[in-house]
Amino acid sequence: MSGIKITGENRLVLVTGRAHPALADEIARELGTELTHTDARTFASSEIYARYDDSVRGSDAFVIQSHTRPINEWLMEQLIMVDALKRASAKRITVVAPYYPYARQDKKGRGREPISARLVADLFKAAGAHRIMSVDLHAPQIQGFFDGPVDHLFAMPVLLKHFQEKLDPETLTVVSPDMGRVKVADIWSEKLGAPLAIIHKRRDPRVMNEVSVHEIVGQVEGASAFSSTT
Template sequence: MANTVNFDAKMLLFSGRAHPEFAERIARELGTELVPTKAYDFANGEIYIRFEESVRGADCFVIQSHTAPINKWIMEQLIMIDALKRASARSITVVAPFYGYARQDKKHKGREPISARLLADLLTAAGADRIVTVDLHTDQIVGFFGGPVDHLFALPILADHISALTDRAKLTIVSPDAGRVRVADRWCDRLGAPLAIVHKKRDKEIANQVSVHEVVGDVQGRVCILVDDMVDTAGTICAAAEALFENGAEDVIVAATHGILSGPAIGRMKNSKVSRFVLTDTLPTAAEAGEDKVTVLSIAPVVAHAIREIFEDGSVTALLDEL
């Protein structure tokens, strides 16, 4: 049963239009309701926002996951923040379960932007004091924002679910590339399983184009848990799964926090040998997939707990340690 927070101190929750179901789950966990908000688009695509109750002196939490069309929903969140700042909110916390542009966190070649930093600057300029997010693509993004960033993790929810479904003695945790090894290590520590890595080479000139080369580690006869922060077009993850089966894996389960599921993703997932894709509800696209192989777990209780700790001047770090 959800604990009820004392709202005499004026904690207010706001939701954009990108993923209102997720915001409603958070509100239920906290025993409150979302602030009524008037939001619509003008004929030329400009966004109008007005909150229908006073926010003066309140601690405000603006919940918006950056799903497609991503630029529209980021802009809407920026406008919501600006409206709160101009209405004398005491503090403004951005709750972005999926942080847009996180993959553009560094320059790979000359004349490229660092868009993840740009988004942090935009949120700051709009008036955000704090960010709550889940499983950033890279940890360094935390340093792009000048204020506090509470970086939450879906690993406990995903790992406990998979552990209950499988024989832990047969599990091998697999990183789909070198960049995910640190995350895979955390899975290994939690489940007491060995680690394997899929070595891949990405075509620098073509987005989402990957060729898998080899599997480092023993996966023969093992149930492989492929772990990643996101599934976008599913090209990388399905190619990695194919490499595991070619190396003798008995089964492959994919566990990822963010189900972006763009373009050919659903078709690739359906046609792959992967037995199950376990995702969270940070994005609406995961639940909309309608694919029998997809299991969607809610991370709203974790986000709600973090919001409660922030509002009550508690410790979000202690929350992460508990997980």
């Protein structure tokens, strides 16, 4: 009998950028599969090139990239990899970004500022991504920046088990680094059975990477401080 047989099963393809290939290797190992090799290069002009050694046509592709320094290079590499998948006829493309790039720039604090987290979502969409997967977004509203599904995963279940085994609640204090993280810190405080403390800090928007601590609400003297932040 001639014709095309359709099984209805999607073929999983995992690809990774060069920021943290060891993480992608571990993900592939947990899934019982292998990474599709990517020929990724950086030219002398600093332009990035990416090509897949195997066919990805009709596949369910996941592009894994960590966004550490230099963040702009790794972001651009992931965008190029997504574009390559789109042009190679992948059926569905999921961006896997454990740390969402530019997540802290999720709103305008002053006039004439960008909302860079929204820009990144637009870039992923323009490149061809159908879905984004990330962990512990800086702010939940980032999910609404992307015109498509966003899988917002939480590290708490895994970390909670680890800290319950390693930390003594009798000598522990959960500390919120600012007022914006009080809700998250309160959850950790309840789960770990430890008291809560809050840092009152101020940040000068004109000075990068500097904060001033004005006071601490709660008892931290002699305690093991556990800071809840992302």
